[in-house]
Amino acid sequence: MDPFQVGSFLTAGILVVTGLWALLMMDNILKKIIGANLIGDGVNLVLISIGYRPGGFIPEVMHHFHATATPSDYSYLLEFGEFASNASYSLPFALVLTNIVIGASTLSVMLALAVVLYHKYHTLSVQKMFEGDE
Amino acid sequence: MLEKVYEIFHEKMKDKGQGMGIGSALTSEFLMIAFLIIGTILALRTANSTILAFGAIIILAAILFTVPTVFKVEKENNDSINLSSFYVALTLALLFIIFLGGI
Amino acid sequence: MLNNSTLIPLMVVLPLIMAILVNFLHQKDKSVKFISIVSLIVFVIVPVVTLYGVHLFSGHLRTGSFPEISKMLIPEVYMGIVYSYGTLQKILMLVLTIITGFSVLTVINKKMISGVYVAMIFISLASTSAIMLADDIFNFFVFTEFLVVAQAALVIAVQETKSFKAAFKYMIFGTISGASILLGIALLLGSYGLLNITDLSNAIAAGGQLNSIGLSAVALLTLGWLYESGLFPFHIIKSNMYENAKPEISALLQVQSKFVLVAMAIILFRVFSGYALLKSVMLGFAIFTVVIGSVMALQQIELRKLLSYVAVSQAGLVAVGLGLGTSFGIAAGIFHAVNDVLSMAILFFVASFVYDKFKTTNLDQLREGLHIAPLVGFVMLLATLAISGVPPFNSYQSEWRLIQAATQAGLPELGILVILLSVATFVAIIKAFYMIFMRPGPEVEVNTEVRGTMTKAIIVILIIACLGIGLFPNVVYDPIYNFVLSLGV
Numbered sequence: 136m137d138p139f140q141v142g143s144f145l146t147a148g149i150l151v152v153t154g155l156w157a158l159l160m161m162d163n164i165l166k167k168i169i170g171a172n173l174i175g176d177g178v179n180l181v182l183i184s185i186g187y188r189p190g191g192f193i194p195e196v197m198h199h200f201h202a203t204a205t206p207s208d209y210s211y212l213l214e215f216g217e218f219a220s221n222a223s224y225s226l227p228f229a230l231v232l233t234n235i236v237i238g239a240s241t242l243s244v245m246l247a248l249a250v251v252l253y254h255k256y257h258t259l260s261v262q263k264m265f266e267g268d269e
Numbered sequence: 270m271l272e273k274v275y276e277i278f279h280e281k282m283k284d285k286g287q288g289m290g291i292g293s294a295l296t297s298e299f300l301m302i303a304f305l306i307i308g309t310i311l312a313l314r315t316a317n318s319t320i321l322a323f324g325a326i327i328i329l330a331a332i333l334f335t336v337p338t339v340f341k342v343e344k345e346n347n348d349s350i351n352l353s354s355f356y357v358a359l360t361l362a363l364l365f366i367i368f369l370g371g372i
Numbered sequence: 373m374l375n376n377s378t379l380i381p382l383m384v385v386l387p388l389i390m391a392i393l394v395n396f397l398h399q400k401d402k403s404v405k406f407i408s409i410v411s412l413i414v415f416v417i418v419p420v421v422t423l424y425g426v427h428l429f430s431g432h433l434r435t436g437s438f439p440e441i442s443k444m445l446i447p448e449v450y451m452g453i454v455y456s457y458g459t460l461q462k463i464l465m466l467v468l469t470i471i472t473g474f475s476v477l478t479v480i481n482k483k484m485i486s487g488v489y490v491a492m493i494f495i496s497l498a499s500t501s502a503i504m505l506a507d508d509i510f511n512f513f514v515f516t517e518f519l520v521v522a523q524a525a526l527v528i529a530v531q532e533t534k535s536f537k538a539a540f541k542y543m544i545f546g547t548i549s550g551a552s553i554l555l556g557i558a559l560l561l562g563s564y565g566l567l568n569i570t571d572l573s574n575a576i577a578a579g580g581q582l583n584s585i586g587l588s589a590v591a592l593l594t595l596g597w598l599y600e601s602g603l604f605p606f607h608i609i610k611s612n613m614y615e616n617a618k619p620e621i622s623a624l625l626q627v628q629s630k631f632v633l634v635a636m637a638i639i640l641f642r643v644f645s646g647y648a649l650l651k652s653v654m655l656g657f658a659i660f661t662v663v664i665g666s667v668m669a670l671q672q673i674e675l676r677k678l679l680s681y682v683a684v685s686q687a688g689l690v691a692v693g694l695g696l697g698t699s700f701g702i703a704a705g706i707f708h709a710v711n712d713v714l715s716m717a718i719l720f721f722v723a724s725f726v727y728d729k730f731k732t733t734n735l736d737q738l739r740e741g742l743h744i745a746p747l748v749g750f751v752m753l754l755a756t757l758a759i760s761g762v763p764p765f766n767s768y769q770s771e772w773r774l775i776q777a778a779t780q781a782g783l784p785e786l787g788i789l790v791i792l793l794s795v796a797t798f799v800a801i802i803k804a805f806y807m808i809f810m811r812p813g814p815e816v817e818v819n820t821e822v823r824g825t826m827t828k829a830i831i832v833i834l835i836i837a838c839l840g841i842g843l844f845p846n847v848v849y850d851p852i853y854n855f856v857l858s859l860g861v
Contacts (some may be wrong), residue, residue, distance in 0.1 A: 147833040151551070158544065159354040178551045178558065210575040219441065226561070230510055234554060237517045241547060242519055248540045255533055256588070264538060265350050290673070296799045297670035301791055304663040307785045343671055346664065348608045350541055356605035357545060360598065361552075364591040367653060369584060 145251040150177030163259050164252065168245045175238040179231045186224030194225035277337055297339045302332055379428040380457045380505065383418055383465060384515075386411070387498035391491040396488030398521070404478050408490050413471040419465035423455060423704050426507070429453040442565065450568040454507040458539040458858075459851035460706065461504050464631050467710055468504075471627050471717050472497045474830045478620040478724065481826045489529050493624065494523040495716055502630045504635045507569050509560070512639065516600060519632065520546035522626055527617045535616040541609050546859065549606075551600030556592035573642045581645065594653060597640060601633030603691055607684045609667075611738040614680030619727055620827075621688040622676070623720035624826075626683040627713045634709050637694045641702070648697070655695030659789065661688030666796040675723050675733040675804055679716070682797055682810050686712045686759070692786065693774050701777035702714055703853040708770035710848060711841060715759040715767060718834045722752045725827045726808060729819055735804055739813035748824070749809040751831045756805055758838045760798035766841035769849070774851065783827065 152174050157170025249259075256264045278298075285363050309328045313321040322363065345352070390411040397403045413798065432452030437444045477491055479485070499519035506512040524539040524546070561567060563585050564575045576586070597603075602610030614622040637654065644650055665685025672678040688710065693705020725748050727733050730741070742749045758765035761772075771790060778786035842850055 147650075150519075151555075154517070157550070159358055159549065169543060173485060174547060178554045180762040181555060182558045182561075224702060228562075230558075233510075233514055237550075239516065240521060241517070241543060241550075244524060244528075245540065245543050246534055248543070250539065251536055255536075261350060284672070291586075291640055292773070293799055293803055296796055297667040300792055300796045301667055304659075304789065307789055311783065311785045312652065313389070324628065334452040339667055340423075340663065346668055347607055347613050348538075353541065353545070353605065353608055357548065360605050361591075361595055364594055364653070365588070368587045368591040368649065371587075371649070 137187065137189045139186055140187045143180060143187065146176045147180035147184065150174075150180060162262055164249050164261050164264070165259060167261065168242065168249060171245065172238065172242055175234065179234055179238075180233070181225045182231050186227040188221070188223040191221050191223035194222035194228075243266065274336065275281065281337060281340055294339060301338045302344065305332060305338075377423055377425045377427055377457070379418060380420040380425070380455050381429070383415075383422070384455075384498050384502040386418065387415060387494040387501065389502075391494035391498065392488045394494065395491035396487070396747040398491075401485045404485050404487045408476055408480055411494070412476055413470075415469045416466070416473060417673070417795075417837060418710065419462055419469060419612060422462075424458055424462075427455045427458070429455075431459055432764060442847050444565055445576060445578045446571060449566065449571050450507075450691075453511050454568060454570070455505045456507045458506060458855055459857040463848060463851060464634070465501060465708060467713060468497065468627055469633060470698050471611075472624055474622050474717070474721070474834075475624040478721070478826055478830065486529070489526070492522050492529070492744060493621075496526065496624070496628060501693055503632050509557055509569055509572065509639065509643070510567050512636075513550070513557060515544075516553065516632070517550050518635075519600075519628065520550065523613065523628070524623050524624070526615055526731050530616060530618060532616070538609075538612040538616040542613055544608055545599060545606060548741065549596045551597075553596035554591045556579045556589040556596065559589040559592070561588075569639055569642055572585055573645055576643060577645060579712075579785055582644070582781070586644075586797065590640075590647070590650060593640060593643075594650065596653075597633075597636045598657060600636055601691060602629050602684055602687055603633075603657050604664060604688075607665060610687075611668075611677070611680040615674075615677045616681055617719045618678075619676060619724035619733075622680065622683075623717040623724075626687075626720070628717050629683075630709045631714050633687060633707050634694070638702075638859065638861075643692075644860065645861055648708065651697035654691060655697075658688045658691030658695050659786070662692060662789070662793055665773070665794055666800070667796070669800040670796060673735050675726060675808070678729045678735075678800060678804055679719050679723055682719075682759070683716050685793065685797070686716065689774070689790065691769075692790070693777065696777055696781045696783070696786075697861075698777060698781050698859070699853070699856045700773070701781055703849070703856045704770060704773035704777045706850050706856070707853050708767070709843075710773060710852075711766035711770045711838070712759065714834055714838050715765075717757050718755040718831050718838070719759065720747055720750065721827050721831050721834075723748070725822075725831075728822045729824060730808075730816055735807040738808045739811045739816050741809040741816075744818055744823070745809075747828055748831070751828075751835050752805050752809070755831075755838075756798060756801045757778045758835070758842075759801065761794040762798075764839065764842045765781050766838045766845070767844055773849070836853065 152172030154170045156172065161167055161170065196253050199221060252264055253259060258264065273282055278294055309324050313324045390407065394404055394407055397407065411527055429452045434448050436598050437447060437449040439447055472493065476490060496519055499522060502515040503512055506515065520543065520704045524543050527535050527539045558579050560572060566572045566575055614625055615780060617625060640650065662685050665688055669681035669685060671676050672681060690705050690709040693708055697704050702754065723733060729745065730738055732738065761767045771794060773792050775787035778790065780782065794804040
């Protein structure tokens with residue numbers, strides 16, 4: 136594996152571990168939410184790093200690839216050996232875009248809940264908010 | 270001896286209501302003890318029969334020493350966020366150990 | 373088998389469109405009511421008229437994978453997202469849409485109707501349908517995340533501090549488990565290059581022993597399954613959600629949780645077929661949940677908390693059937709899921725009636741309800757018999773099959789545990805029945821405006837359905853068994 140890809144996976148691992156630590160160990164409710172977001176960022180980085188190709192280009196079929204061919208099935212992509220062997224993997228882009236949107240929506244709901252809980256308890260400490268449940 | 274067990278339960282459940290509360294607590298106690306014994310037999314049956322005998326004796330001793338087990342179970346199952354986080358972290362670690370260790 | 377049937381994605385798309393419409397018409401009560409009732413009828417009709425088959429999105433057919441260049445382990449792959457609809461999905465969709473319909477009818481029967489609330493119910497219906505239909509693992513993940521947000525929104529709508537805290541805890545652990553599932557999917561994508569479940573199962577079967585990346589993916593996906601189904605250690609959070617939602621919504625939440633349990637377990641079995649350790653791990657967590665749920669249920673003095681722990685323990689029982697691993701066990705587990713959601717729905721609707729009529733669900737404060745609501749009391753008694761596995765009701769048929777499957781799989785002790793669980797469930801709920809309806813004492817405050825005709829009609833229909841399935845179980849069981857045999861797990 137390329138050292139850049141290895142470094143990318145390691146960074147993703149650090150992000151996930153930091154996020155998990157913040158989510159489980161921190162007392163401040165906002166830090167828990169930031170930790171949850173960090174875990175999502177780490178997983179997105181793992182997804183993107185899977186599609187890495189050293190020296191690759193964006194997987195968009197430019198017009199000089201299909202100037203003459205009319206695509207009727209997928210075998211026309213075999214014609215473009217240069218494209219197939221040099222483009223980076225395009226599938227993770229779609230997955231990560233979807234996941235970023237999901238992460239944004241869960242983040243917004245959690246932040247709204249944090250605002251409401253702060254108005255009720257006037258503290259950001261999870262220990263004080265949830266101590267009545269013991 | 271059964272009266273002593275009933276007294277222990279009655280004491281701990283004073284705030285929970287009358288006879289029905291104690292009846293259901295006793296039912297849950299029987300269920301918990303049965304689960305511990307059956308669980309030990311189930312887990313150790315495929316191993317050596319000596320290990321099974323030792324495991325059963327250890328579990329019986331543990332039960333005798335901690336007779337009202339359900340109150341401890343109830344305290345462990347309250348919905349505080351710290352306790353739940355602890356169990357989640359424990360489960361994640363357990364799953365990785367079981368699957369990657371290939372037990 | 374019809375290829376590219378267009379009605380299959382309608383089961384997901386139509387609830388989403390109706391959710392947006394109803395949300396837009398918030399505060400126009402008559403329009404919300406009319407559109408909700410029409411949509412519910414359509415949602416029940418669509419699964420009935422849809423033929424079995426697959427739907428290939430954008431018409432991408434199954435095609436060659438050029439294994440020498442792409443290094444994929446199978447010669448043919450699906451090129452797009454696939455939804456598949458078989459006998460099992462039909463039964464589960466019918467039960468889900470009917471109980472969603474009953475919940476929405478109870479909700480719009482109240483004085484204040486909220487378009488946003490009904491929209492969240494429709495979004496949760498769409499997400500559960502997609503989870504059951506999807507043959508693409510990433511699409512399945514996206515809809516599990518939708519489901520978490522929609523369920524949290526339904527609990528937030530109760531507008532009490534307890535419900536805010538419950539929803540916050542649910543979303544925090546939902547983020548962990550969602551990231552877990554996505555990381556498992558990412559590891560599988562990196563190893564095999566595939567997202568379609570049929571193709572993944574063929575590739576993993578062709579690839580030989582799972583390497584450590586595959587095993588990590590198994591562990592992460594199992595953690596996600598534990599969260600989605602509400603098994604240990606997430607049973608406390610799930611029961612907190614059931615307890616803090618309005619009872620008619622809890623009836624819906626427990627249906628969704630049990631069906632997502634079944635759907636995700638089938639996905640795990642298909643993807644990691646022939647991996648026996650997964651089934652043992654699932655069985656272990658399931659047994660633990662069954663016992664802890666019952667033990668906690670027996671201690672409760674508040675009706676909704678009691679019912680929520682019973683729901684969690686019955687979900688564990690479904691997972692016991694699935695964790696046995698044999699076709700008989702899996703079919704018995706799925707059959708028990710169908711039976712159990714019907715009886716638990718009756719009990720939750722009874723709790724909703726008690727909450728509206730007597731203004732409290734604390735068992736200490738309720739007495740002599742049988743004078744005020746004899747029909748509801750009688751149906752609750754029948755539902756207690758139904759959920760405990762007493763013939764002639766439906767859970768008897770499924771629990772008997774579970775015990776037989778456990779014995780045939782070589783674990784007769786599990787049969788003993790199932791019987792003890794039935795007794796414990798019966799004790800817990802009959803105690804609640806006695807304390808609400810039969811216990812003598814001073815008069816209790818009653819809300820005389822609440823007639824509850826809708827709730828009474830719903831619980832009578834559901835108990836007749838329970839009796840019908842109990843007397844003629846093969847109508848529901850045989851298609852499930854044939855489906856599980858065709859899966860080949």
